[in-house]
Amino acid sequence: MTTLTINEAAATTGWSPRMLRYVEQLGLVDSPRSAKGYRLYGPAQLQRLRTLRALLEEHDVELGDIGFALRLRREPELAEALDGWFDAEPRRPDREMPDGDWLAFEQDKH
Amino acid sequence: MTTLTINEAAATTGWSPRMLRYVEQLGLVDSPRSAKGYRLYGPAQLQRLRTLRALLEEHDVELGDIGFALRLRREPELAEALDGWFDAEPRRPDREMPDGDWLAFEQDKH
DNA sequence: GCCACCTTGACACGTCCTTGGTAGAGTTCG
DNA sequence: CGAACTCTACCAAGGACGTGTCAAGGTGGC
Numbered sequence: 001m002t003t004l005t006i007n008e009a010a011a012t013t014g015w016s017p018r019m020l021r022y023v024e025q026l027g028l029v030d031s032p033r034s035a036k037g038y039r040l041y042g043p044a045q046l047q048r049l050r051t052l053r054a055l056l057e058e059h060d061v062e063l064g065d066i067g068f069a070l071r072l073r074r075e076p077e078l079a080e081a082l083d084g085w086f087d088a089e090p091r092r093p094d095r096e097m098p099d100g101d102w103l104a105f106e107q108d109k110h
Numbered sequence: 111m112t113t114l115t116i117n118e119a120a121a122t123t124g125w126s127p128r129m130l131r132y133v134e135q136l137g138l139v140d141s142p143r144s145a146k147g148y149r150l151y152g153p154a155q156l157q158r159l160r161t162l163r164a165l166l167e168e169h170d171v172e173l174g175d176i177g178f179a180l181r182l183r184r185e186p187e188l189a190e191a192l193d194g195w196f197d198a199e200p201r202r203p204d205r206e207m208p209d210g211d212w213l214a215f216e217q218d219k220h
Numbered sequence: 221g222c223c224a225c226c227t228t229g230a231c232a233c234g235t236c237c238t239t240g241g242t243a244g245a246g247t248t249c250g
Numbered sequence: 251c252g253a254a255c256t257c258t259a260c261c262a263a264g265g266a267c268g269t270g271t272c273a274a275g276g277t278g279g280c
Contacts, residue, residue, distance in 0.1 A: 006226070018269060021228090036277060038226055048198065055195055059188045064267065068175050069182070069192050078169045082179050085165055088158065116256070127256090128240060146247060148256055174237070226277070237266075247256070 002043060009041035013049040020049070026067040028052060112153055119151035123159040130159070136177045138162060 009031075010017045020039070024030045029048045031039040041049075055061060072079045119141075120127045130149070134140045139158045141149040151159075165171060182189045 016269070017226095018271085022268075034226095034277095036226085037228095038277080048195075051195055051198065055191060059185070059191060061188070062267080065178050066192065066195075068178055070196070072179070073196060075169070078171070081165055081169060082176065085158075085161055085176075086180070086183060088161065126239075129238090131258095132239075144247095146256090147258095148247080172238090222280090224278090227275085229273090231272085232270085234269095235267080238264085240262085242261085243259090245257080248254085250251105250253095 003040040004042075004046070006039045006041070009039075009046060009049070013046055014053055015049060023049070023052070023063065026063055027070055028063070028066060113150040114152075114156070116149045116151070119149075119156060119159070123156055124163055125159060133159070133162070133173065136173060137180055138173070138176060 004012065006017045006020055009015075010020055013020075015023065020029075020041075024039075029045055029052060031041045031045045034040055052066070055066070056063070072082070114122065116127045116130055119125075120130055123130075125133065130139075130151075134149070139155055139162060141151045141155045144150055162176070165176070166173070182192070
């Protein structure tokens, strides 16, 4: 099987070993480990690392951003909350309200 | 009338005036302007600012994160690319090697 | 047994983000 | 008119991010 050690993986993917560990720490690409804890990068991980790199270059995105996107996937409640906020009714452009009274808001909780 | 100036809006929403401008700069909550350029916060904006604040407190999120979420909504291609990456085939559960039997081999230089 | 390589943890540095302040100029309103 | 407020555009301190590097200790293969 074609598994590379971290330095080899770094060499073929263009990341530095340091960054491979960092990327793993962000939860983006974690490699399986040998019995003694060595990271072993297989074709799957290498591919993932390369496409990740492509992502960063093509769109102007940073690792932290992708980390956040990952978080959105892992915490659907967060994603839901954000969606809810973004989709919150835009309210009509301020109408002249009769006599500065203050309407209680109703939230359109779906 | 139910429009507040920036300082008043700040007072009722808990943000600082400075942050209201910053939030606007991030594209999260922008208020209409008076003829002379003064920001005018109506109930809609105030509500939005309060719920935004709630979002940040409840989930552990920062303005920049929400800014990125906004970007994901505005750039579907980006969101698509990210989704694609996350959903990339998990590859077969690359089998555990019995440790230590990796063989040196030529790296396939791209 | 050697020596190269891996692991984690820590420090360091430059850059960007966050947030507050301040300054100069225009606006509102009593 | 004049005090109080707003606007934009900066400077600045504190923190986070990206990345390199070094240290101390375990592992792999010849």
